[in-house]
Amino acid sequence: MCNLLITNIKNIGNANQFQKFRGPDHEKSITFDNILFIHNLLSITGQFFPQPYEDDNIIICFNGEIYNHYEYGQFKSDVECIALLYKRGLEEVKKLDGEFAIVIYDKKQKLFYIIHDLFAIKPLFVGMNGNDFSISTYKSAAERLKMKNIVRIGPNCVYKFDGKKLVKLFEMYKWDLNQHKSTYTDFFLALEFSVLRRVMTNKEILVNLSSGYDSGVICCILNKYKRQYNTASILGSEDRNTLVRRIEMNKTKKFALLFDKIGDDERKRLKSYIDNNTENYHIDRYYWRDGKFNKGDYNFKTDSAVIGASKIYSEVRNKFGIRVALSGSGADEIFSDYGHNGRKIFPHSCFGGKFPNDLSKIFPKHGDDRDCVWKNFYHSCQESYLWKEESITGLYGIEGRFPFLDKTVVQEFLWLRSELKNAEYKGVLKRYLEENGYPFITRKIGFNA
Numbered sequence: 001m002c003n004l005l006i007t008n009i010k011n012i013g014n015a016n017q018f019q020k021f022r023g024p025d026h027e028k029s030i031t032f033d034n035i036l037f038i039h040n041l042l043s044i045t046g047q048f049f050p051q052p053y054e055d056d057n058i059i060i061c062f063n064g065e066i067y068n069h070y071e072y073g074q075f076k077s078d079v080e081c082i083a084l085l086y087k088r089g090l091e092e093v094k095k096l097d098g099e100f101a102i103v104i105y106d107k108k109q110k111l112f113y114i115i116h117d118l119f120a121i122k123p124l125f126v127g128m129n130g131n132d133f134s135i136s137t138y139k140s141a142a143e144r145l146k147m148k149n150i151v152r153i154g155p156n157c158v159y160k161f162d163g164k165k166l167v168k169l170f171e172m173y174k175w176d177l178n179q180h181k182s183t184y185t186d187f188f189l190a191l192e193f194s195v196l197r198r199v200m201t202n203k204e205i206l207v208n209l210s211s212g213y214d215s216g217v218i219c220c221i222l223n224k225y226k227r228q229y230n231t232a233s234i235l236g237s238e239d240r241n242t243l244v245r246r247i248e249m250n251k252t253k254k255f256a257l258l259f260d261k262i263g264d265d266e267r268k269r270l271k272s273y274i275d276n277n278t279e280n281y282h283i284d285r286y287y288w289r290d291g292k293f294n295k296g297d298y299n300f301k302t303d304s305a306v307i308g309a310s311k312i313y314s315e316v317r318n319k320f321g322i323r324v325a326l327s328g329s330g331a332d333e334i335f336s337d338y339g340h341n342g343r344k345i346f347p348h349s350c351f352g353g354k355f356p357n358d359l360s361k362i363f364p365k366h367g368d369d370r371d372c373v374w375k376n377f378y379h380s381c382q383e384s385y386l387w388k389e390e391s392i393t394g395l396y397g398i399e400g401r402f403p404f405l406d407k408t409v410v411q412e413f414l415w416l417r418s419e420l421k422n423a424e425y426k427g428v429l430k431r432y433l434e435e436n437g438y439p440f441i442t443r444k445i446g447f448n449a
Contacts, residue, residue, distance in 0.1 A: 006036065015141040019138050023040060042323065044201055062103070068096040107402075114159040124160060128166075140279035166416045204320060206324065206326070210238055213328075283297075293375070300391055317397060332374050344426075386402075
């Protein structure tokens, strides 16, 4: 979790205002070719290593984590792995596995290369206005620099940018839609590895614990492999008995917080803090009504879960120094589509969770495809809820990590035969909890304070 701002405008004013919370550990800026590179660091992986990274050939600003950096050598920071692979050839960046937004400036070519993870988890915007340009983590930075044309960089892609024109070069990964696997074994192994690789840090780990499937699977895996972590919950509409049983089972290190409710005065204080320190960014979200998809508007500040998340993150960041939070985001969008066997549990379900024998009939053709049936795979709920997670964790200088959106986990799910996908509501997670004896409730609640 960091932020970046790159521009050829000399006076940036307050353009970095909302972004700066994401990187509380250090701010560094350099100027090259009359371009200003600013990076705010949240130090998580490796040694303390301020960015921008610079050598004789390139400058890199990077936000996120590269989880497979150890496959390519020993580095002080995972940003060095990015430099190594880029210098081997641009196509080599396809080997990067993680959650990231990367900007590489090639000094000789006078070009930017922009590399985004498979689900655009870490936000990134490019702004253009005549000869002026910006590349930033949040849209507000581009707006405050008076950019007239602002593009949000989509998922699963590599772009080239010369300061005036943005060109998509290739996709990071091509999903295989052959549904050929008849057991959950490989999916479960991928899921376990995904969670475990996201806690390979000496920082304190938090899981926002509910009584349902998503956070339950994360905690179940951490318990199974005896990893230490912490939990926080707000009772709200959750099942108290299940939460209490889970807290008793969980191998927590410092704390297990359970808040009954949030008072009116505290709710107002938290809302005011969010309103004053985050930008108003709206996302298109689709919902089913009158036999067709309708386009609606999503602003994370109106989401009922935000106040609860703010309560938790403000408590754990200040009192316990939490830097990393594992999120269950992506599970609904990938594993159930908010429905089952054709029944839409929520109106933003795209196909009622009934996966066809031929996935190509519903699957997006590319990362920018918003016209496909499975809109939630990349966009709609996926895009809006990831923005919510990134905005609220970023506000408190905490890095969100998303094990259900791991490349191998999603690919293994796509490979499962359709009858396994359709057996039960969110059946892949339910089966894992059952096989490992971890308590859960079956009804859909959602995190709500």
